[in-house]
Amino acid sequence: MHKYKNISDPVIRRLPRYYRFLGELLDKGVTRVSSRQLSDKMGFTASQIRQDLNCFGGFGQQGYGYSVESLYQEIGHILGLDHSYKAILIGAGNLGKAVATHMSFEKRGFRLIGIFDNDPAKIGTSIRDITVTDLDDLEKFCESNTADAAIFCVPKTATPRIAERLHKLGIKNYWNFSHYDLSIDYDDIIVENVHLNDSLMILCYRISDANDNPDEELQ
Amino acid sequence: MHKYKNISDPVIRRLPRYYRFLGELLDKGVTRVSSRQLSDKMGFTASQIRQDLNCFGGFGQQGYGYSVESLYQEIGHILGLDHSYKAILIGAGNLGKAVATHMSFEKRGFRLIGIFDNDPAKIGTSIRDITVTDLDDLEKFCESNTADAAIFCVPKTATPRIAERLHKLGIKNYWNFSHYDLSIDYDDIIVENVHLNDSLMILCYRISDANDNPDEELQ
Numbered sequence: 013m014h015k016y017k018n019i020s021d022p023v024i025r026r027l028p029r030y031y032r033f034l035g036e037l038l039d040k041g042v043t044r045v046s047s048r049q050l051s052d053k054m055g056f057t058a059s060q061i062r063q064d065l066n067c068f069g070g071f072g073q074q075g076y077g078y079s080v081e082s083l084y085q086e087i088g089h090i091l092g093l094d095h096s097y098k099a100i101l102i103g104a105g106n107l108g109k110a111v112a113t114h115m116s117f118e119k120r121g122f123r124l125i126g127i128f129d130n131d132p133a134k135i136g137t138s139i140r141d142i143t144v145t146d147l148d149d150l151e152k153f154c155e156s157n158t159a160d161a162a163i164f165c166v167p168k169t170a171t172p173r174i175a176e177r178l179h180k181l182g183i184k185n186y187w188n189f190s191h192y193d194l195s196i197d198y199d200d201i202i203v204e205n206v207h208l209n210d211s212l213m214i215l216c217y218r219i220s221d222a223n224d225n226p227d228e229e230l231q
Numbered sequence: 232m233h234k235y236k237n238i239s240d241p242v243i244r245r246l247p248r249y250y251r252f253l254g255e256l257l258d259k260g261v262t263r264v265s266s267r268q269l270s271d272k273m274g275f276t277a278s279q280i281r282q283d284l285n286c287f288g289g290f291g292q293q294g295y296g297y298s299v300e301s302l303y304q305e306i307g308h309i310l311g312l313d314h315s316y317k318a319i320l321i322g323a324g325n326l327g328k329a330v331a332t333h334m335s336f337e338k339r340g341f342r343l344i345g346i347f348d349n350d351p352a353k354i355g356t357s358i359r360d361i362t363v364t365d366l367d368d369l370e371k372f373c374e375s376n377t378a379d380a381a382i383f384c385v386p387k388t389a390t391p392r393i394a395e396r397l398h399k400l401g402i403k404n405y406w407n408f409s410h411y412d413l414s415i416d417y418d419d420i421i422v423e424n425v426h427l428n429d430s431l432m433i434l435c436y437r438i439s440d441a442n443d444n445p446d447e448e449l450q
Contacts, residue, residue, distance in 0.1 A: 024436060028429035032410070053415070091432050092439025107333055110325035111427070120428060121435035161438065185438050187431065191251075196272070202441060204434035206427065208330070209339060210247035212406060213310050215423035216340035217243060219380065219404050220311025222421060 019067050026064060027087055029054065034084040046077035093121040098158065099187070102174055103165035104129040104137070104144045107189060111165055112139045122161065126153055147174070154181045161185040168192045238286050245283060246306055248273065253303040265296035312340040317377065318406070321393055322384035323348040323356070323363045326408060330384055331358045341380065345372055366393070373400045380404040387411045 033054055037045060047065075051058040065078070068090060088094065099122045101108055108127065117124050127139055130147040137144050145153055162178050164171055164186060171192035178186075179198060186203045188194055194203045252273055256264060266284075270277040284297070287309060307313065318341045320327055327346065336343050346358055349366040356363050364372055381397050383390055383405060390411035397405075398417060405422045407413055413422045 025429075025433060027436070028426065028432040031432065032426075032428070055414075091436045093432065093435060095435065095439055097435065097438055106325055106329035110329045114326055115427060115431060117431070120431040121439070122431065161434065185434065187434050195274075202434070202437045204430055204437065206425075206430050207247070207251075208334060208425065210244075210251070211423055211425050212334060212336070212339040212341065213247040213250065213312065214244060215380065215404065215406050215421070216312055216314065216316065217246070217310045218421045218423065219316055220314055220340070 023064050023067055026056070027091055030064070031084065031087045031091065031093075034080055034087065037080045038084055042080055044077045045080050045083075049077070091121070093119065095121040096123045097121055097160040097185075098123055098125045099161040099163055100124075100126040100128065100153075100159045100183075101163045101165060102128050102147070102178075103170075104131070104134045104139060105165065108163075108165035109139055111163060111189070112142070125157055125159060128153075150177060151181065154183070159183050161187065163187045164190045164192075164194075166190055172197060242283050242286055245275070246310055249283070250303065250306045250310065250312075253299055253306065256299045257303055261299055263296045264299050264302075268296070310340070312338065314340040315342045316340055316379040316404075317342055317344045318380040318382055319343075319345040319347065319372075319378045319402075320382045320384060321347050321366070321397075322389075323350070323353045323358060324384065327382075327384035328358055330382060330408070331361070344376055344378065347372075369396060370400065373402070378402050380406065382406045383409045383411075383413075385409055391416060 030050075033050070034045075047058040047061040050056075050061050054061070056064075065083070068086065096118070099117065101112055101124060104112075104127050108129070112124060112127060124140065124142060127142050127144045128147045128150055129135060129144050134144050135146045159181075160183070162183050162185070164174070166174060168191045171188075171190040171194070175186070175192075175194055175197065178184075179201070184198070184201045186194055186201060188203050188205045189208075191207070191209065193205075194201060249269075252269070253264075266277040266280040269275075269280050273280070275283075284302070287305065315337070318336065320331055320343060323331075323346050327348070331343060331346060343359065343361060346361050346363045347366045347369055348354060348363050353363050354365045378400075379402070381402050381404070383393070385393060387410045390407075390409040390413070394405070394411075394413055394416065397403075398420070403417070403420045405413055405420060407422050407424045408427075410426070410428065412424075413420060
């Protein structure tokens with residue numbers, strides 16, 4: 013397996029965007045793309061794009077651009093999407109249901125193997141062909157199913173106790189939609205937070221800023 | 232109103248995190264905080280924090296730290312959270328329902344005034360005391376209700392046509408959960424995207440990276 017080391021976090025965070033965009037080009041039957049074309053569509057400078065892709069050894073050929081298919085495959089490989097990490101979802105409310113039904117886990121390196129809730133009305137129902145299991149049976153489930161990651165779609169107050177149980181079970185990779193900061197309690201975990209409130213506040217800032225400075229060009 | 236100009240995007244993107252963290256301190260009754268304490272909890276360096284807060288004129292006093300309450304209020308003000316922008320939600324599926332019920336719009340500068348869907352099974356039902364309206368009646372609704380922003384919780388394929396209608400109605404601020412890139416079609420809009428797939432891919436990368444380099448310390 014290729015290993016790319018010492019890649020900065022900002023570069024890593026841009027990779028999904030390249031991947032997404034290249035996937036769209038593939039769908040349209042585009043076979044080659046220049047850094048300038050990527051730049052026009054993605055809003056990064058062409059030199060930024062060349063620099064980013066050079067972190068991984070560079071896939072382009074001067075004057076010929078990049079092969080869309082190779083670049084797409086390679087970035088997917090760097091992201092580790094050819095894995096099939098087993099994930100369990102905690103919380104089968106609206107958010108949990110939306111995440112379970114909305115996401116293409118298989119295309120993003122994961123496989124959803126279990127859904128848990130403590131609400132009797134939800135236990136036993138099915139979401140995406142997975143039966144919602146009683147949260148009390150988490151340990152029993154994990155005896156026979158090794159989960160690699162857990163998805164938190166529970167309220168903030170419920171998160172620390174569930175994290176403690178997962179951590180004891182050796183499940184230390186979290187996709188966290190709750191507003192609880194898990195990294196405060198553990199230093200041996202991997203956690204990717206989805207902060208919807210932060211995103212909404214950024215929108216608020218940008219609307220306010222544009223209204224207060226109407227003459228400035230929008231970005 | 233204070234105006235802060237030429238603030239870089241990375242600083243802006245950190246503000247919700249400060250705001251969130253200061254809110255937690257307030258809830259705990261903490262009145263003063265030093266940049267070092269903020270640094271320990273937030274994972275930025277103390278000098279980074281001082282630099283960020285200096286962008287807004289600096290609220291701290293050497294040796295005394297920051298007043299949690301003032302800093303919280305001021306950052307909220309900078310973010311524009313004292314506004315009450317009227318938002319409509321397009322799409323009342325699981326994701327739309329989760330967004331409508333899960334978010335504290337009022338605390339983030341918004342007020343949800345309408346929810347739309349084209350599914351007869353959803354039209355007429357209520358979410359958070361708001362009746363789901365037929366998407367066909369969007370224009371009629373907007374005649375008597377001026378919306379400032381729209382939230383897209385619809386599939387990618389449905390997004391461009393709905394965006395066209397909203398844009399014609401003068402609604403040009405979008406919180407976009409769909410995977411369609413709205414900025415390609417319009418250059419006079421404000422759009423804040425929520426890319427859940429990107430976040431899941433970043434998690435995949437970080438798990439793969441840790442598994443391939445097990446000896447390295449986790450971040």
